[in-house]
Amino acid sequence: MIFTIKRFSELSTTELYQILQLRSEVFVVEQDCVYQDVDFKDQKALHVFGIKNDTIVAYSRIFKPTDYFKNASIGRVVVAAKERKYGYGHDLLKASILAIKKHFKVDKITISAQVYLKKFYESHHFIQKGEAYLEDGIPHIRMDRN
Template sequence: MSSKLIGKWNSFDNLSARDVHDLLKLRQDVFMLEQDCLFPEIDGKDPETEHFFMRDTETGALAGAIRLFSASDKEIRIGRVVVAQTHRGLGLGRDLMLAGMDRARQLAPAADIHLSAQAHLEKFYKSLGFSKISEVYLEDDIPHIDMVATPGGTQ
């Protein structure tokens, strides 16, 4: 992790108004504008999740974020992994995923960790110990696959 970035977990209810604004703006900029994908970004699920933010300590900018659903002691889901264009190429996606996986193991050590990945990122997620468990499908006109990391898997 870059020395100028700091990460922090929060429940949705503990996010500041600035945090919520920055999160929704970042996800809008990346998922809707950059990826040219019109979909309901505010999906009503954020209040049910924990959020991990990585902020640039020099500028205060939100560099990346991830959300974690603790569905049960058998399944946890990671979603909305997003990295600001200004902070790409620094390994931040890996840092976010490792933070999410570590938090999932803290919450439910025996749980499978699920995610819906953009298909072109399959190799990246495999490098973190995830395995493909579905065929490619379209989600908001973007090819996706379902993946899972099981307890004791490699990272």
């Protein structure tokens, strides 16, 4: 899968629609979590996404330092349920980390990770910082990568 990186203003209406649909499908419906996904942070982010058969199936958004956390950050990491068995989550995270290095010229990254994905993020050299907390009713942990 080849990943594309675009600013908000560069996204086509079809790409934006597919991104929002994927995020809603997983974060709202699959995880049964009512929250405001459209948060006006997309305009600041760079959007990293992978397309398969003309459909966005993997997505994250990345932020430069101080736009979300003190460090650069990755958020809204999502892979369509039917595509998870192919390892696209690992490919997506690698692409997101490389995009931060390329576009923001930094190595330090902070994320707010769902607790159940701790081992996944640890496999990409993220380390838990602090205790778990609730974000939109779901247990999360802060994780850093240097």
